[in-house]
Amino acid sequence: MNASAPVLELKDIKKNFDAVVAIENFSLEIYPGEIVALVGDNGAGKSTLIKIISGVYAPSSGTITIEGDTVAMSSATMARSHGIEVVYQDLALADQQTVYMNMFLGRELTNGIGLLDRKTMIAETEKLVQELDVRIPSAHATIKDLSGGQRQGVAIARATRWAKKLILLDEPTAALGVAETAKVEAIVQSLKSRNIGVLIISHSLDQVFKLSDRICVLRRGKQIGIRKTSETDKNEIVSMITGVQ
Numbered sequence: 001m002n003a004s005a006p007v008l009e010l011k012d013i014k015k016n017f018d019a020v021v022a023i024e025n026f027s028l029e030i031y032p033g034e035i036v037a038l039v040g041d042n043g044a045g046k047s048t049l050i051k052i053i054s055g056v057y058a059p060s061s062g063t064i065t066i067e068g069d070t071v072a073m074s075s076a077t078m079a080r081s082h083g084i085e086v087v088y089q090d091l092a093l094a095d096q097q098t099v100y101m102n103m104f105l106g107r108e109l110t111n112g113i114g115l116l117d118r119k120t121m122i123a124e125t126e127k128l129v130q131e132l133d134v135r136i137p138s139a140h141a142t143i144k145d146l147s148g149g150q151r152q153g154v155a156i157a158r159a160t161r162w163a164k165k166l167i168l169l170d171e172p173t174a175a176l177g178v179a180e181t182a183k184v185e186a187i188v189q190s191l192k193s194r195n196i197g198v199l200i201i202s203h204s205l206d207q208v209f210k211l212s213d214r215i216c217v218l219r220r221g222k223q224i225g226i227r228k229t230s231e232t233d234k235n236e237i238v239s240m241i242t243g244v245q
């Protein structure tokens with residue numbers, strides 16, 4: 001196992017919505033530079049778990065520890081302040097705005113007299129999209145003029161700009177074609193070298209096996225098991241997901 005401390009540790013997390021138990025006794029550690037895939041059928045509890053980690057829902061019980069500190073996260077803003085960023089399926093990009101403004105949406109950089117520091121925002125955007133190899137025409141491009149894959153790349157680049165510890169990806173390639181999916185997968189893979197943890201929800205087992213170091217399976221709110229990707233195969237994961245041997 002990785003020698004460094006986990007960026008995130010979930011212990012005995014439970015979440016119920018009145019009588020519905022969405023997550024029960026869920027425990028997971030994610031290490032820096034590690035990609036963990038969260039898989040399970042519809043209604044298994046994946047989105048609920050992402051919302052708990054990102055501060056949208058408080059768990060009914062259990063603890064969340066970030067680099068050794070137990071935290072009570074009561075909002076998405078608080079999760080962000082702990083270095084956790086989420087890329088949701090709808091990407092939450094402002095379509096009429098430029099790439100660089102989207103990179104800093106709601107967290108714009110300002111100069112000494114309170115004006116937008118466009119120069120720094122543009123320079124940082126250019127550097128990051130280049131490092132991540134997000135192929136966009138320029139930092140000045142408007143989001144609405146970009147392809148689905150380019151938009152997903154911008155959303156991931158934004159998360160990378162702000163995430164100090166962990167990026168949560170909810171089905172990052174669900175709406176993309178084959179070539180764009182491969183590009184986004186390459187971007188996700190490149191996050192490993194940045195030493196942040198990644199938790200990815202994906203329905204594509206091909207993708208899960210391509211990207212992840214470990215696979216965590218949920219079924220109807222129960223944690224069925226965690227496997228090292230190199231020590232399992234699709235048959236085992238499918239039977240864990242479905243409960244059929």
Ligand SMILES: Nc1ncnc2c1ncn2[C@@H]1O[C@H](COP(=O)(O)OP(=O)(O)OP(=O)(O)O)[C@@H](O)[C@H]1O
Nearest residue numbers: 017020021022040041042043044045046047048049
């Ligand atoms: N806000 C809510 N109120 C009541 N029940 C909820 C709420 N959110 C989720 N649930 C229930 O919790 C369970 C887990 O749902 P969740 O959306 O987390 O599953 P999922 O694995 O993300 O599914 P999908 O792949 O379809 O998105 C389901 O039984 C769902 O109906």
